[in-house]
Amino acid sequence: MRGRICDERIGPFYICGKDFFYWVVMSLIQLKRVNKTFSRRDSQTVQALIDVDLEVEKGEIFGIVGRSGAGKSTLLRLVNGLEIPTSGEVVVNGQVISSLGERELRAARTKIGMIFQHFNLLWSRTVRENVSFPLEVAGRPKQEIRRKVDDLLERVGLADRAEAYPAQLSGGQKQRVGIARALANDPRVLLCDEATSALDPETTSSILELLKEINRDTGISLLLITHEMSVVQSICRRVAVMDEGRIVESGDVGSVFHQPSHPLTRQFVRQLRVEGVGGEDSLSPERSIVIRCDFSRWDQVWKILSDVVGNSRVTVRILDGELEENGRISFQIGGDPGDVNHLLNRIREYVELVEGKALVS
Numbered sequence: 001m002r003g004r005i006c007d008e009r010i011g012p013f014y015i016c017g018k019d020f021f022y023w024v025v026m027s028l029i030q031l032k033r034v035n036k037t038f039s040r041r042d043s044q045t046v047q048a049l050i051d052v053d054l055e056v057e058k059g060e061i062f063g064i065v066g067r068s069g070a071g072k073s074t075l076l077r078l079v080n081g082l083e084i085p086t087s088g089e090v091v092v093n094g095q096v097i098s099s100l101g102e103r104e105l106r107a108a109r110t111k112i113g114m115i116f117q118h119f120n121l122l123w124s125r126t127v128r129e130n131v132s133f134p135l136e137v138a139g140r141p142k143q144e145i146r147r148k149v150d151d152l153l154e155r156v157g158l159a160d161r162a163e164a165y166p167a168q169l170s171g172g173q174k175q176r177v178g179i180a181r182a183l184a185n186d187p188r189v190l191l192c193d194e195a196t197s198a199l200d201p202e203t204t205s206s207i208l209e210l211l212k213e214i215n216r217d218t219g220i221s222l223l224l225i226t227h228e229m230s231v232v233q234s235i236c237r238r239v240a241v242m243d244e245g246r247i248v249e250s251g252d253v254g255s256v257f258h259q260p261s262h263p264l265t266r267q268f269v270r271q272l273r274v275e276g277v278g279g280e281d282s283l284s285p286e287r288s289i290v291i292r293c294d295f296s297r298w299d300q301v302w303k304i305l306s307d308v309v310g311n312s313r314v315t316v317r318i319l320d321g322e323l324e325e326n327g328r329i330s331f332q333i334g335g336d337p338g339d340v341n342h343l344l345n346r347i348r349e350y351v352e353l354v355e356g357k358a359l360v361s
């Protein structure tokens with residue numbers, strides 16, 4: 001029997017002499033029963049992470065959401081070796097990060113890129129010099145650096161701003177520099193620490209689009225932490241919800257949003273608003289419609305919403321109190337009438353219109 005690779009996260013393992021393949025999902029990041037306790041100056045201790053188990057597969061985009069203080073940043077800092085677990089193991093690219101010596105850790109870190117909420121650029125260096133920096137540190141030859149930086153700037157859409165200084169760039173452009181710099185050493189994973197939280201909604205969706213493109217083209221894994229469910233919805237395949245140091249729920253984004261089991265997840269899902277340019281006002285009753293969908297069809301609808309909404313002037317809100325146990329989900333769509341109609345046409349076969357027929361052609 002022959003098999004085909006149908007997903008690049010999955011690698012085939014052929015067992016000699018046997019006529020079959022084993023299909024194995026390859027983890028790029030694994031946290032195994034990780035605990036992290038900090039001691040404060042007042043000799044109190046804080047349990048920032050409690051028994052955290054997590055796996056991020058090769059090539060996937062994984063989101064971690066949680067309120068402030070939930071432990072998200074600590075988790076990210078453990079993945080890139082800036083913190084060491086109090087107990088448990090953090091494995092990245094097959095290496096136990098916490099057991100590496102200084103030199104090995106430095107080498108391992110070159111394969112872990114990171115982008116930040118406030119970009120962390122070098123302000124006295126040009127765009128080109130910022131992106132060159134990790135390559136210089138890695139001791140790459142000058143010509144190679146020039147070629148590589150040109151490619152990276154082209155990829156993030158900043159080829160014409162190479163000689164500008166960060167202060168001359170918009171927020172979105174600064175984050176593009178951050179992304180190019182993070183990709184300089186061809187990392188296998190990109191850690192995103194609230195990477196779009198300082199950006200307006202339109203810029204956020206263009207940065208998320210760029211990250212998706214990079215993930216698609218290079219197969220790099222993305223682990224992102226955010227407090228914005230709309231970010232998770234538009235980019236992630238799987239999500240983990242954190243509360244007080246623990247992962248309280250995790251799974252495919254569609255299933256977690258569709259049937260949230262933990263009260264905090266329900267709260268997050270209720271707050272979910274996928275915002276386009278229309279923003280809050282676009283959900284005024286006279287400009288929006290309410291739609292119902294059977295849970296059994298929700299996966300299809302969800303896929304279309306995630307696909308369309310990031311690129312259009314539409315806001316979608318899952319309505320309070322309608323999520324559970326009645327077998328149906330209600331949501332409200334508002335925004336630019338043309339875009340709303342376009343979305344409606346795509347989901348029409350799966351949904352039932354409840355209120356607001358004015359917008360339907």
Ligand SMILES: Nc1ncnc2c1ncn2[C@@H]1O[C@H](COP(=O)(O)OP(=O)(O)OP(=O)(O)O)[C@@H](O)[C@H]1O
Pocket residue numbers: 038039040046047048066067068069070071072073074075
């Ligand atoms: N170096 C440290 N020393 C002492 N306590 C710490 C340290 N780092 C984090 N903590 C504590 O650990 C807990 C988790 O913090 P962490 O920054 O990981 O949360 P977070 O979810 O990223 O929050 P935010 O979104 O506000 O950054 C908090 O109670 C925090 O005060």
